[in-house]
Structures are given as structure tokens and as C-alpha cells.
Amino acid sequence: MRRSALAVLLLMSLTACAVSLTACAPGAPPLPSPPPVTGDPSSRAAERQLLTRAEQTLIARCLAARGFRYVVRLPPDPPRRFPYVVDDVAWARAHGFGRDQERRIAAAKAADPNERWFRRLSPARQRAALAALNGPRPVGLRARMPGGGMVAASDEGCTAWAQRRLYGDLPAWFEARLTAANLTPLYVPRVRAHPAYRKAVRAWAACMARRGHPHASPDALRAALPGVRTPAGERALAVAEAECAAASGLAATARALDARYGAEARRAHAGPLATKARLERAALPRAREVLTGRP
Template identity: 80%
Template sequence: MRRSVLALLLLLVSLTACAPGAPPDAGDPLSRQEQQLLARAEQTLIARCLTGQGFRYEVRVPQPPPRRFPYVGDDVGWARAHGFGRDEERRLAAAKAADPNERWFRSLPPARKRAALAALNGPRPVGLRARMPGGGTVAASDEGCTARAQRHLYGDLPAWFEARLTAANLTPLYVPRVRADPAYRKAVRAWSACMKRRGHAYPTPEALRAALPGTGAAVGERELAVAEAECAADSGLAATAKELDARYAAAARRAHAAPLATKTRLERAALPRAREVLTNRP
């Protein structure tokens, strides 16, 4: 399945800027501002590379992703304002549709689209390979504008590829463990009882979301989201999930301390190069 140039760039930014923090022995993780600096520099390098090959690309500030609740909605104020976040999803979809890079890419004939993707990602996913924390491997090209930009910033491209993918894929390791913990299951039962007293019969927060309509917004959806969040507090599910998430996430980071330390080290070394890239604009 082909992806657009912008979608691929946003994926790169999310892997760089939204990965879990490193454990204490890996050094202090970067601040949000430093992460954004690296993301802007990488996009700038990619844009220079693509435009140098005759493609059009404008460096854009990525839209913040919708807020996610991996266990249960627990922010009453946010639920009152956004329900289950469908408005945030529509905002992102509208921004993507209006983005000039998206419009340009969609206007290209098929052969030109293939050429643009090859220029961005390399001709074939060969040259970079990383084993994922949960099993399996991911391969990518060590050619193309993406690889060129990351090599410029981080130097050791294979090490960076493995480190950032490890950091970005720790969540699937520990979220199922949180949900399987007896304390979490007990809190979910209390949450379900709270919801039932309010007239909403759902055994789990996952079942609640699975029952939502696929599109649009259900009548009373914000009220239901508020009930979910209030019951998360009243039942103790929010506090239990937070405590267990911190515990299991820390264990996952300890188990993968070496690549996380590599990620932090390469990022810190890249900061001066990123500032130079953004200062010396052509």
C-alpha cells in the first residue's frame, strides 16, 4: 500500500519525537523543544534533498496527534470538551487534506508518485534492519532522502534505526501486561459497576469504545465519555492504571536499556548539527 510523502514524514517525526523516555541510566531524555528541533531539522534536510531532485516539498510543522487513553478515559474536563476525541480526529483529517504537500502528491501521475517515494525512502527496503522488542524485524533502505537526513544528523544510521524503532515499540510490550494484572482487572470490575449504576452496561473500557458508531458522533457521546472518566476516578481504575503503567513501562525500559541509551546519546550528539541545519538555511 503506497503512502503519501507527508504521511511518511509524519511517521518519521512521530517515531523521533513521541517515543517513550529513556530509563535513568540512559541519560536525561530530550525535552519536547529539543525533540521538535530534531524533527524540524530532519524535515528541513529531507525537503532540501527532495527539492534538489526536482520534487516539491514545503517544511511543515506536524499537527499534534489526537490524545489517546490506553486504558480508560480519565480526564473529565477533556471528555466534556471532546467526548471520545472524534473532533480531534476530524481536525487532523482536515489539516491533512488541506496540506499543500498532500495536494501536490495527490496531483502527480502514478509514475511520478513512485519516483517521489523512491527519492524519499530509497528504491528498496534494503540496508537497514532492526529486531523489534516484541519479535519480528523491520527493514528499510539506507538510501533516499530520509536515510540521508538521518545519517547527517545521527551519524551511525544503523544504530539510530534500531534505537528509535525500539523506543517507539515498547508500549505494546507492557500495555497488555497492565491489562492482565489482577489489580487492574479488579479496578475494571469496579469501574463497570459504576458505569452500570449510571445506566451504561459495559464490562470494560475497550468494550465501550468498540460499541461506538464507526463514524460521526453518537447522541449523548460526550455525556458517556464524562461518565467513563468520572467512574475511572470513583472506582480507582484511573489511579491503578497509572501506577501499573509506570511500573511495567519502567521494566520494559530496563529490559531494553542499551538501545534506549544509544537513542539518547545519538540525539544529544545530533542537537548541534540540527541547530546548524536550521540556522544555515539556503
């Protein structure tokens, strides 16, 4: 990957280092959004936005003190994900399989002023900017992932400084955040392997075949998507998938198994999840102070 593209990913993903089995290295995809702070959906969204904006504001101040510019911008909303099957007919009518959302996010990144600024830097200044943002080396923070393996990141740099300022205990926050963000791979394969899920997939495939779409599974349908040339064709296919997901029982089966195995994963990692919720609650007053200048 070219240096400029590598840097853009990092500058667009300030709230999370990339995950690997050995290090927090540049260039990997950003982590998924963390679980909510409170029970009310509107409050959760507002609190996540508050924490994100405060962290980016702190990072911008830190980078400015080191001679770099950064425009505080909230990242675009992530596309909606369906880990098993598209099961929302209204959403499918509007978005198909979400390729329009992927294009929206790509356009937002291309128009981002931080990306344009970074691309104009010399290679030496790009390296210096990355070191200022993420620290010189992935040393100082370590966490064991729920599925095994270790992740390391720097406890230096503006990202670490901003997160320490907000959350206080940076090592605890690093471990708790990564645990919460990486529970899904623990249980999605279990859902897909369950006999009830496989039986429902066969019923879904039969429903799709009756409609003229001979795909053995939602994954097989995804593999065929590059051959769908028009947005209207994509939406029609997505609507058929969603309607068959309901008619075959696949949607209900997937939701029930996901809830069951997801709850088991969260219980198994209840300690880090509780730590994350506690640190986020404690960070909210500090975030408001950062943004308003008042305690």
C-alpha cells in the first residue's frame, strides 16, 4: 500500500489503532464502533459523538503543538452490516446491498481536508506526522484479544495522549475497547455452524430459486454481485433476499442464535465490558469540558 493511502487510513481512524495478532500497525481497517454507553439509543449516539469529537479535538491540539494541522471532523456513519442475511425489506428497497453507502463513505474520505493535506506532505513529513499521531513504535500498550493473540500499540503520540486525557487509565481503556470491538468473531461462526441455521439457509435457497435466483446461500449471492450491473437490479435482488429471509425463517433463526451466542460471549468477557462502560461514563464530563472549556 502506498504511503499516502496508509496515512489516510490512520488519520481517518483516530479513535482506534488497527488490529492484528502482533501489533497495532498502520493500514489495517478501523475497529468497529464500540458498544453503547447507556440504554437509550438516542443517548448512546449522542454520547458516542461527544466522546469522538472530544478525542479528535484533543488530537488536533496535540498535533498543532507538534507542528501539524488537523481539522476536527466526525467520521461518516458506517454502512449497515448484515452478518448473516439482509433481513430488512424497506432498507433493501432503498439501498440494495449497501454499495451506495460504501460509495458515500469513499466520497467523504476523498473530500476530507486532512487527507488532501497529508497527500501534499513530503515522505519525510508524512512519516513524522504518523509518528506524532500514533507514536514512533507499537510499544507500551498490550492487550490479549478475545479470540487469542496479542495486540500492541504505542503509549506515546497524540492518539494515546488524547485517550489518556479522556479515559484516565490508558492500558485499561486499550484492553477494554479492543475486547468490546472484537467479540463478534467469537460467535458469528457458531451461528453459521448451527444445524438450525444451515437448515434455514437451505429453505432460503429454495425460496430464492423459486424466484429465479439460484443461489445456495447469502454468501453465494454476494459472490455474484459484481455481475449485477444496475442499482435497480441490486435493489430487486436485495428485496428478494430479505423477503425470502422472512419467509424461510432464516432471519428469525439467525437473530435468535446471534442473541444466544452473543450473550454468552459478553458474559465470558463481562469484566472488560464493565471496565469500558465505567471509563466511558467517567469520560463524559471530561469530554464536555474539552469541548466547552468549562468543568
